[in-house]
Amino acid sequence: MESNTLDRVSDMLEGTEWHLCPTNHVLAIELRHQCSSIIPLRRDRILWNNFIGPVSLSHMWDTLRTRAVAPSWIKLVWHKYAVPKFSINLWLIMTQRLLTRDRMVRFGFNVNPDCFLCNDRETHEHLFINCAYAQQILKECPIPISLSWQAFQNGNITQGNVDAIRKKFVSLYVATTFHFVWAERNKRNHASGPPRMANQLINDIKARIRETLYSNISFQQEIKKDMTLQILLF
Ligand SMILES: [Zn+2]
Structure with a gap:
């Protein structure tokens, strides 16, 4: 044919x-x-x-695609209670990609390398873990957090026997804190509004976490099984 x-x-x-x-x-x-x-x-x-x-x-x-090995801190960043904009900020911190003062100096900018919150040298490790300002907020977490950059890099920031739900809560607390600390640092950098003390931020952070978890169906179902989770929200 x-x-x-x-x-x-x-x-x-x-x-x-x-x-x-x-x-x-x-x-x-x-x-x-x-x-x-x-x-x-x-x-x-x-x-x-x-x-x-x-x-x-x-x-x-x-x-x-070439599938990369997930970093050990990945569960701090992405989990079922995560707020995307906080997680993206946390991911940038874990990979040290924010434009902190030490990086600006390295890129050749003529800037004061000091932290806006305490006058020590500003690096990712300092601003979010070692700075007294950030530490005051992290210590308010109802579940103790290891204040060590290495512990964050290892993705293991809780101490002792903490269940999966509470670990996710801690991850949300950290991501929310880092978002508010970075926003406060930027506000001081641009002199937009009066500086806020750490204890003022703590109230806003806790309110934001309550708002997130009260509207999370999965967390509400967990509360029905374990009423003591309510304590984490206050
Ligand atoms: Zn500082």
């Missing part, structure tokens, strides 16, 4: 059998060879890298 580029697969069928061009052209021979293993009129399915089972876009993406 003759064929052209506008032919459809159905044009190559006669009843339920293949009806292919009989010539000895190399492409026609290859086509006949390929079709010999395909049963016509069977329902189509997507094949991908010899994968057995239904193929999804996520599966295709996983086979194309």
